[in-house]
Amino acid sequence: IAGITQAPTSQILAAGRRMTLRCTQDMRHNAMYWYRQDLGLGLRLIHYSNTAGTTGKGEVPDGYSVSRANTDDFPLTLASAVPSQTSVYFCASSDSGGMATEAFFGQGTRLTVV
Amino acid sequence: GQNIDQPTEMTATEGAIVQINCTYQTSGFNGLFWYQQHAGEAPTFLSYNVLDGLEEKGRFSSFLSRSKGYSYLLLKELQMKDSASYLCAVLDSNYQLIWGAGTKLIIKP
Numbered sequence A: 001i002a003g004i005t006q007a008p009t010s011q012i013l014a015a016g017r018r019m020t021l022r023c024t025q026d027m028r029h030n031a032m033y034w035y036r037q038d039l040g041l042g043l044r045l046i047h048y049s050n051t052a053g054t055t056g057k058g059e060v061p062d063g064y065s066v067s068r069a070n071t072d073d074f075p076l077t078l079a080s081a082v083p084s085q086t087s088v089y090f091c092a093s094s095d096s097g098g099m100a101t102e103a104f105f106g107q108g109t110r111l112t113v114v
Numbered sequence B: 001g002q003n004i005d006q007p008t009e010m011t012a013t014e015g016a017i018v019q020i021n022c023t024y025q026t027s028g029f030n031g032l033f034w035y036q037q038h039a040g041e042a043p044t045f046l047s048y049n050v051l052d053g054l055e056e057k058g059r060f061s062s063f064l065s066r067s068k069g070y071s072y073l074l075l076k077e078l079q080m081k082d083s084a085s086y087l088c089a090v091l092d093s094n095y096q097l098i099w100g101a102g103t104k105l106i107i108k109p
Helices: none
Strands: A003-005 A011-013 A019-025 A031-037 A044-049 A064-066 A076-078 A087-094 A104-106 A110-113 B003-005 B009-013 B020-024 B034-035 B044-049 B054-055 B060-065 B069-075 B084-091 B097-099 B101-107
Touching: A019 A031, A019 A087, A019 A110, A031 A076, A044 A064, A076 B060, A104 B044, B003 B084, B009 B020, B020 B084, B020 B101, B034 B060, B034 B069, B044 B054, B044 B060, B044 B069, B069 B084
Parallel strands: A011 A110, B009 B101
Antiparallel strands: A003 A019, A019 A076, A031 A044, A031 A087, A064 A076, A087 A104, A087 A110, B003 B020, B020 B069, B034 B044, B034 B084, B054 B060, B060 B069, B084 B097, B084 B101
């Protein structure tokens, strides 16, 4: 693993199903983030974690949950998917909470909820 | 509310210079970032400005005026590989990044 890795790269999901998007980084960054990116809109923060064991809500947290059991992993769970959650999801990490430093992004997960 | 404005799309010619503007209204300011995002790929860091003035990095330069809530990204000697979206983002008083929708730059031969 080099940098930050997301899985799966794409997924088609039936509405009402539960889904976890995985994110792993090997840079020992303290802070990690989940964004969604929709056409015509900027990246919108879903949840973040400034350090292992802590999480916080971003701009659009409803319908999503996260956990940060260790420094490397930051999974995002959709408890019961809805079509409005169709989007491209990016995980990111940075060396300090607050992102006053460069953020590194995963390659993205393209999720389609039908 | 918080707002980042940048043009939706710009077109430029290979070898030329292009300036992509970004204006912002945010609750506090702790710096402004520019990222590049090629279609279907992840954003990658280009620059960070926290003080007024111009930061130059090779063919790319970024300018900031905090009093005007304004930044621009200047790309010189444009190459076809510069065709991408350019994202402006501001770090607000809570150290949360507020993102613009991005400017799609199309380079023509």
